[in-house]
Amino acid sequence: MAIRNTRQRWGAVAQLLHWLIVVLIITQFTLATLFDDLPPGARKLGLLARHKSVGITILMLAIVRLAWRSTNPTPPLPDTLRPWERTLARFTHALLYALLFAVPLAGWTMSSARGFPVSWFGIFTLPDLVPKNKMLYEALLTTHGVLAWTLGVVAIIHLLAALKHHFVLKDDVLRRMLPLTSHRTKESRQ
């Protein structure tokens, strides 16, 4: 597998970034579910700290990912897609990228508004994005949650679409984002 993207498939870096972010987003939902049920205390604080660090990691990876995408060819959508399907696919992907930035940024801003500086795994502390403001904190708490659930729903739609491409349309859309799989059309051509 090539490091860079080709016209046929995603390269190693794009795949690594994609699947790493998948794992981290699942981690985020798991952590959020765990600490939501806890009373205030050391355990909640620990889980929240990890959630913030992972969130900042996702934000950093999203920046790298967008930069990598802009300097690499994007494997095109299959020719079989109808125009509205293309539009929908582009919109969904754009939305996913936007949410990869929006969810952590809302979380970071919310933490600043609460007056709790965000640290990245205790290694460095991020600057506060806004001054302390209880009303803003309450609003951002809701915003962060709504955006996160939107990300979850859109990601599931994205997953279902990928499965449809693989099992129903039997094209390469999923395979070209998977490591160690050969290229289906190439195989059929051989």
Place this chain on the structure above:
Amino acid sequence: MRILRPAASPAVWLAVQILAAALPAAAAAPDLAHYVLDPAKSSLEFTFLQAGAWNKGHFKHFTVSFDFSPDNLAASRLDVIVEMSSVDTGDQERDDAVRGGDLLAVAKFLQAHFAASQINKTAAGYEAVGKLTIRGVTHDMRVPFSFRTATEGGVAVGYMSGKTSLLRLDYGVGQGDWKATDQVGNEVGVAFALRLTAH
């Protein structure tokens, strides 16, 4: 002071001798000024590492009694009493946790107390050597500080400031889950800037 050499009786001579010996000591022991806190213009802050980031808090209510003369450090004293329930970290939920039984336990341990009966001169200023009691646990503590006096509106005032740090677990501040130091650090910084008025 020269000893008189009169033809006085030995008793008088002895009395004069004792007086002469005592006088220089009395001259070297000037009165201590008694200072108390001007709460409106004083702060007692602390910093702590929470989830990897430094956070700040302060105590709203505390009293200071400072008996001091730079020329009589031996008799100088510093006494600070902090009302623990007045802790304020700027977050209600966190303040409740800090006041709770596993941390400051303010319902049981109302006050923290620093009592220094020894003040030393240091290169940078002074140092109060005494005992600090938090949560019923007492340890020796040295607190460096600077002190300068001024006259403001005809009132003698003193400005005392300094910084130190302590380990919260030395005083049992952190029971149960809070014993772990990965989310809330053991080291707590203490900084004070006090305006004292002489009485």
